[in-house]
Amino acid sequence: MDFSLSTEHKMTQRMVQDFAQKEILPIIKEYDRKQEPIPFALPRLGELGILGICFPVRYGGQGMDFISLGLACEELEAADTSLRVAMSVHVGLCGLTLLQWGSEEQKQKFLIPLAKGKKLGCGAFTEPGMGSDIASMQTTARREGDIYRFNGEKMWISLASKADLALVTVRTNLTDSQPSNRLSTFIVDLNSPGITRGDIHGKLGVRAGSTGWINFQDVLVPAENRIGEEGEGFMITMSAFDHGRYTVASGATGIVRSALSASVRYAKERSAFGKPISSNQLIQEKIARMSQDYEIARLLYLQVGWLKNQGVRSTLETSYAKKFATEASFRAADDAIQIHGAYGYSDEYDVERYLRNARGAIIYEGSSEIQTLIQAGYALGERKQKPLRCEMPAYDPVFWQSID
């Protein structure tokens, strides 16, 4: 088994790291304090091709594989979570779901501008009254000839006020006995009449990230914007979450790494009782835990990237990676603050930002509790994984990199 990264992977990692460290890290604190996104961050990610990193060239992307996506997310979040959140919703929830479930016409019309970074995408599932219980969503879309009329509200949507397109799951069927059969998924132009959007401030973390709400008031969406068939919304949403969760897992690994390197640096410089605190075993214990957790988180997400490259559905492995990495990142940031002492409690240092950022990922993209239920379901043999009508194809360099 070859665990090494290829030259392409290493160069990709280095390129994204250079961008994040040189252009984002020096200014992120200022924007985090102001609770505002860095204005050039998303356009820059688009210019550099990072927003289209794993999409086929024929659909406007950069033709890299799914491991490259994971590596890019780790590097982006090592600088700040807000960058990786953009990848999670634009690439994970919106773009990859379109790639997997969209018709050829939909891919030509919507995926190409997304992959080129000309348009921004997001995913809209959560509502003010519903998060984990996807099947019970209240936003409706009523079929009227060749359009659907949307009414309702989505909330806690990253890039809500910045995105051009959203992958939205809504209830199209009010009567089916199986709640999960009532849903359908659409790609929606967020500039449509009847859509209002706004930003949510006051978040504990990801303050340089745009999070908001989207309100639909008799919004007319063409039927050709429906992804898949009516009633497939639940399965499509689960696919979207698999893609999004992979980016959350790989990103959180970046927080563990940043917390670890900040702690090592500080512990070697800071002295107490006549020696650097790195020689104290209780400090070493925290550093060892972070270092082991980084290795585990990294291997778990790379495994998911590899499975995605093979075209193998990896809901369980993604769940392991997401739950482990997000919880480990919170622990690592917490330990890093403790190692930094009083300085850890001040935003002069980065570690408090890691903690505030890490906390969100334990909640979103499938809470830790949901991940636990998924894992138990598989382990107990109670969760049956039925083949999907549309599976994500295996990564084929020829298909991904050629233009026809």
Next chain:
Amino acid sequence: MKIVACIKQVPDSAAKVVVENGRISWGDAPLVINPWDEFSIEAALQLKEKHGGTVTVISVGGENDKEAIKYALAMGADDAILITDPTLAGADTQAIAQVLASAILKIGGVEAGFFGRQAIDNDSGLTPAQTARLLNWPALTLAAVITYDGSRIRVERSIEEGRQSVSANLPVVISLVKDYGEPRYPSFMGIRKAARAEIPTWSLTTLGITAPAPVISWPEIMNPPSREVVCEIISGGTPDEIAETLADKILAEKVL
């Protein structure tokens, strides 16, 4: 314009360089493309984009140097050559300049040789001028701005006194400084191309020369003596008082 960019692979700038057993060691710090060379490749690529032509990267080193070469290819260089020969171990800048000049002549038809201003391991900054001298080409060093009007190349040099404008006919040697502007990141397409690239290797035999005898020798290498730094904070009632106390101390310690 047919451009050759000469690059070097060096230890990362964050590496701690120490002498161990009489040899220089940078521990397990990674080797990277000389940061100044990224600027020279950027300049070469911009000229190519404006005026057409090709950018060929050459580097003198060993197998490990292929990382730096691949980085340059990923930025957009068209092709690359690695020059490696065991007899070049310990070569000084004059020897390297002779090798680079021979390689540039062997490639043939080269109109410009681009360099970063210096390599961060040696920091001599001599190779560009030495190579130019051996080729009998003008050396337009420390370039911050480059313009080419089809016949003459004009460079604004960034020097201590300010900016100096110089121009020459091709062929020329140019060395670049940071004022030129931020080098581009490798593109993903470039990364794929570079990862797959087969890099030809030339030896001194290919160039038809033997290893030039070094003119500089290193009789001894040692770590600088370790210093115990004692920090004394001068305090006083007013800035004037503090300054007086400090001045007295400086004179007493015979620093001035």
